[in-house]
Amino acid sequence: MIANYCKKLKYKRKIILVTNACGDMDDDDVPSIVDKLTSDGIELVVIGVDFDDAEYGYKEEDKDPRKQKLQKLVDQANGLIGTMQQAIEELGTPRLKSTRPVPSYKGQLTLGNARTSEAAMCIDVERYPRVMVRRPAAASNMFIPSDKGKASAQSSSAVQNGSHTSQEADSKPSDAPPSSRMYQVEDAKAEDGKRRISPEDLARGYEYGRTAVHISESDLNVTKLETQAGMEIMGFVPQANYHRYMNMSVSWVTIAQKTNNLAAIALSSLIHALYELESFAIARLVTKADKEPVVVLLAPSIEADYECLLDVQVPFAEDLRPYKFPPLDKVITVSGKKITEHRNLPSDSLNEAMGDLVDDMDLSHTGRDEEDNPTEFMQLTDTFSPVLHRIDQAVRWRAVHSKEPIPPPYEILTRYSKPPDEIIERSKGTLAALIEEADVKQVPPKAQSRKRARNQVKPLSGLDVGSLLGKKSKKAKLSPDNAIPEFRQTLDSAESLSVIHDAAKQMGAIIETQIKESFGDLRYQSALEKLGVLRNEMVEVEEPLAFNQIMTSLKTRLLVGDLNGDRREMWRLIQGAKLSLIPKSLSSASDVDDEQAKTFLAMR
Structure with missing residues (x-):
């Protein structure tokens, strides 16, 4: 069948024989079979079920004569023979695809x-x-046919002037997602x-x-x-x-x-x-x-x-x-003096401790070859792309098993995701010495986001200095030249929502003024930075409505030309920075969902 179908064309011809070697075998025709396999370029692979395997500690009686006949056939045909357990484990080893050299x-x-x-x-x-x-295989737009009995997926077709431009198989034109x-x-x-x-x-x-x-x-x-x-x-x-x-x-x-x-x-x-x-x-x-x-x-x-x-x-x-970046081995003062000993520079003992750690984590002799001799740990021929072969594994599994969960990645794909245990154990002492020499300390956890009710810093005496001095609180006015620091200071000291809302309105007015008075796009980046700060701060104090109102008004004025001419270039910068409305996913107090926030950025 292979000879009649493939003829002399460039096909990969392979026969995989799965057998338990329990039936009778006649080896009289082995020479003619070998000649046919060799002349037609057919690769023979024999997978034995319940074959003897010293590596896995398994031995089966009454199969030696038949296995010897199969081994003789495979040897003469330059094929491969192995056990089912070996074949299953080989499935986890990626197969490299040979590419034809193209100049x-x-x-x-x-x-x-x-x-x-x-x-x-x-x-x-x-x-x-x-x-x-x-590159790994890229996913394309697909759809499942309306007929639930069909398990295959069809590619979507483009629609132009009301007609479908690509051919469709086993599906109605109305089933394809139209695009124009x-x-x-x-x-x-x-x-x-x-x-x-x-x-x-x-x-x-x-x-x-x-x-x-x-x-x-x-x-x-x-x-x-x-x-x-x-x-x-x-x-x-x-x-x-x-x-x-x-x-x-x-x-x-x-x-x-x-x-x-x-x-x-x-x-x-x-x-x-x-x-x-x-x-x-x-x-x-x-x-x-x-x-x-x-x-x-x-x-x-x-x-x-x-x-x-x-x-x-x-x-x-x-x-x-x-x-240009500052040097790592010296500190240059304002006067130009070079200092080689400084608190921000590593000392000789620190360099020595780091060198010891690097030596202990050497991978060049950590691996083991087939004869258990030391060799390189990460050899290029055994280092496969996890993303590429994981996608290939998932696609092949889902093509056969449409409902079952996808199995975990093969062991060979995650083998190099962490240092080997031998290196971890060997470098514990040098790592501890390095930590002690470098005076490494645990970084405190990041402070919680600032909420509406802010805890004010109280003096050690417990006295209210503001009341003692008789100062009355008043609304701060933001300066356009120092708007961001003053805006944050105002929020830190805010005692009511009205102060927060007033600061947000002032910030919005400063942004609009900068855009309006900008010569071309000269001050657009400054306005964009202030807009980003305003959005982040309103998320932290859980006042998304204040920002959303300012943002809606700003978009309207930008697109209708109400800020001293055509300022749509500023809106394009806002789109690029993705400074949309604050959705519910960022602040539960918002009345805007993710889809509305995404649509808001459109130029309309």
Whole structure:
């Protein structure tokens, strides 16, 4: 059946035989069976039920002759044989999916201008990914058919102009969740103030300040660089001058063109020259015509069985983030004096204690191999992506068991989620010494959120200083220049709800004034910060209604242009910061649910 169906096509041919070896077996046809399996490229896997297994301490009588016949068949066919217990445990070991190598670049690696100089070097090369992130399977929009007898799920189909654009199987068109996209612009003459427009009427553009700059389709080529595919070496740098933080991409491997011996010899000479001189090459790479050029660093790699160039993308000037942080080994005073002994700097004894802990937690000899010899604990070949294989496990389980709960992750996926017990036990003493040397103390629990009735700090004498001095409390007026600290101080000393509400109104007025008087978007970030503080404080004092009223009024004034012109850019910043109404999930005193808070952020 396999030979008739698969023919000579590229199928994975495998026969899995599950047997208890209790029936009669005739091994006269074993040679012909082996020849057929070998000629058709069929893999044979025999899983024995109740087979002898010394590892699990099980021995079954009266099966040795039959098992020997199966073992003979498997050996001659280059197959596999094992017990059912082994097969079940193997299910917990992820299977790595082999990927077909796809070159990202096929062309020439050049040094010098081949058009103008005869001394230029041109090598035919191919570039493949060396390390590439494997993403887990992504969930797509699905729906269960209305017929409860069906267990399969159907993909949703898009609706355009009232008709379904994708084919559907075993389901009615009305069962599919419809989806459509609609574009609207403001139009005072329309009934609802908005007019629908066709997607064909839209044009691409760029933001220049607060102006939308339209570039027609005929001019789009101006924004693109006209480039030709190629990898051109621009120069060389010593390995010591390159810093690891400049790696911007996954690593790629460049090899000589296959079946091109001259290219292999030329590339090998370049690789050995870089290796002997301890240098890297800097190259300009364009993988395809009219594609954006990138700068890559080429590093030599020489192994026992192959040679290649490894490359990673390096940044342009605009890609660097030159942040400056204070040094960790010294303190620089205002006068420029450098202090190496300070309470904020680690002492020699602290460094020694930390070094001892690092040595005790060394993983390079913590693991055990098959012969119980010390080896590396986390070997790359045994370290699998927990997220990727957990999703795969859950999907496969749910496909077969639609109602049963999903089992816990496989042990191999959680094996490296914590240090091994041997390391934990070994490092207890050094960890205790480090804690003592560093004077580590337990951080007190975070203070409870401030509620409506705040407990005032009382002096040790128990006297009311305010009453003794005869000062009468009065409502504080917030200063726009120091609004946030004064607002928080007012809430801390508030004795009634009226004081809280008045402070919130003042804060709202300051925010609106900043937006109204802002030149362009100059003061938008300051107003956004105050709005966030106002929202957080109203959540803590459980007064969501005060904030929601201020927020509703602010949105209305922003969208109708009541704050000195078009200020919708401020509303976009509010949307980006997700400063919506306070819902019930944040404060039980609110009358807004989560869906209403989400809808409130829409531009309408």
